[in-house]
Amino acid sequence: MTQRFRLNTYSLQDFTLNVLxxxxxxxxxALIPAALTSQLLTFFGQHPWVTTVTMMTNVAQSMLxxxxxxxxxxxxxxxxxxxxxxxxxxxxxxxxxxSNSNGxxxxxxxxxxxxxxxxxxxxxxxxxxxxxxxxxxxxxxxxTIVLLIGGSIGLVTLPWMLNIQGFIGSLVxxxxxxxxxxxxxxxxxxxxxxxxxxxxxxGIATAINLAGVGAGAANAGIVAGALTLAWMSATVNPIxxxxxxxxxxxxIQMANLLKKPLLxxxxxxxxxxxxxxATLAHIQGxxxxxxxxxxxxxxxxxAWQVSGHxxxxxxxxxxxxxxxxxxxxxxxxxxxxxxxxxxPATDLKxxx
Numbered sequence: 001m002t003q004r005f006r007l008n009t010y011s012l013q014d015f016t017l018n019v020l021x022x023x024x025x026x027x028x029x030a031l032i033p034a035a036l037t038s039q040l041l042t043f044f045g046q047h048p049w050v051t052t053v054t055m056m057t058n059v060a061q062s063m064l065x066x067x068x069x070x071x072x073x074x075x076x077x078x079x080x081x082x083x084x085x086x087x088x089x090x091x092x093x094x095x096x097x098x099s100n101s102n103g104x105x106x107x108x109x110x111x112x113x114x115x116x117x118x119x120x121x122x123x124x125x126x127x128x129x130x131x132x133x134x135x136x137x138x139x140x141x142x143x144t145i146v147l148l149i150g151g152s153i154g155l156v157t158l159p160w161m162l163n164i165q166g167f168i169g170s171l172v173x174x175x176x177x178x179x180x181x182x183x184x185x186x187x188x189x190x191x192x193x194x195x196x197x198x199x200x201x202x203g204i205a206t207a208i209n210l211a212g213v214g215a216g217a218a219n220a221g222i223v224a225g226a227l228t229l230a231w232m233s234a235t236v237n238p239i240x241x242x243x244x245x246x247x248x249x250x251x252i253q254m255a256n257l258l259k260k261p262l263l264x265x266x267x268x269x270x271x272x273x274x275x276x277x278a279t280l281a282h283i284q285g286x287x288x289x290x291x292x293x294x295x296x297x298x299x300x301x302x303a304w305q306v307s308g309h310x311x312x313x314x315x316x317x318x319x320x321x322x323x324x325x326x327x328x329x330x331x332x333x334x335x336x337x338x339x340x341x342x343x344p345a346t347d348l349k350x351x352x
Contacts, residue, residue, distance in 0.1 A: 188275015
């Protein structure tokens with residue numbers, strides 16, 4: 001029988017890291033199908049199967065609160081009943097359920113990730129508190145108690161979490177008032193930090209309508225930050241996990257970065273340099289592409305579509321290949337090989 005996680009056998013830090021790791025993995029699982037297919041599908045026109053695939057990936061994104069809850073349950077070694085109870089609280093308060101004028105409820109979007117994390121954290125704690133106290137009535141009462149308490153708290157905190165994300169978005173938007181080069185550097189750094197935080201880089205980019213060279217710099221910064229994390233951790237993670245940093249999302253490292261904030265330094269340094277390069281190369285993007293990085297090649301393909309075409313292949317190669325590779329290599333040399341400030345085996349290993 002699988003060993004269960006008990007209240008009296010874990011520290012607060014262990015519990016928090018397990019919840020963060022579960023959410024990170026859940027986010028990757030839910031979002032990577034859309035990230036990998038969204039731009040590729042544009043090459044196939046309006047075929048019926050394209051509509052079907054789009055529907056499938058959109059629904060997968062809206063399942064993020066449920067997937068994150070089950071991933072948290074797996075990291076905490078909870079049973080199916082306990083994980084499902086957390087999922088109930090998470091889905092009703094995760095920001096994916098919307099009501100319309102007819103009183104019907106629909107699923108849309110991937111939700112408020114920050115609130116999903118909060119609800120899974122509180123609900124998991126409630127499950128651990130109650131799972132040994134309900135006896136043979138656990139099947140009857142545990143899902144209802146966790147749904148009503150965890151879900152209600154989540155519905156109360158949801159507007160606050162959205163306001164926090166909006167406030168962060170306004171701070172990021174202030175960078176667009178700088179001249180182009182400083183703007184590109186700042187946006188590259190900001191979005192590289194956002195993509196590995198509990199906040200949604202895509203949601204913030206969309207909310208502030210980030211477009212043009214600002215979006216290009218933000219996207220390039222994410223690519224550089226993701227590649228830096230992948231490069232530094234390549235020796236301790238499986239090839240699939242390493243690739244997932246770039247074509248999926250570097251948010252898979254979120255728990256490690258929150259555990260050791262020093263990891264943000266090489267990420268934002270690489271991102272700032274690459275964001276500046278993107279601005280000098282006049283790489284452009286859209287509010288949708290700005291927060292994605294290289295996931296599904298959204299960044300490079302969007303840049304190809306919306307940037308000026310004079311020397312575009314060379315400019316894209318410089319921004320999305322040369323600059324990220326060189327900065328990722330440089331950060332690895334400085335922080336891992338020379339100063340040993342970062343130890344991949346203990347600081348960057350992902351729990352796959």
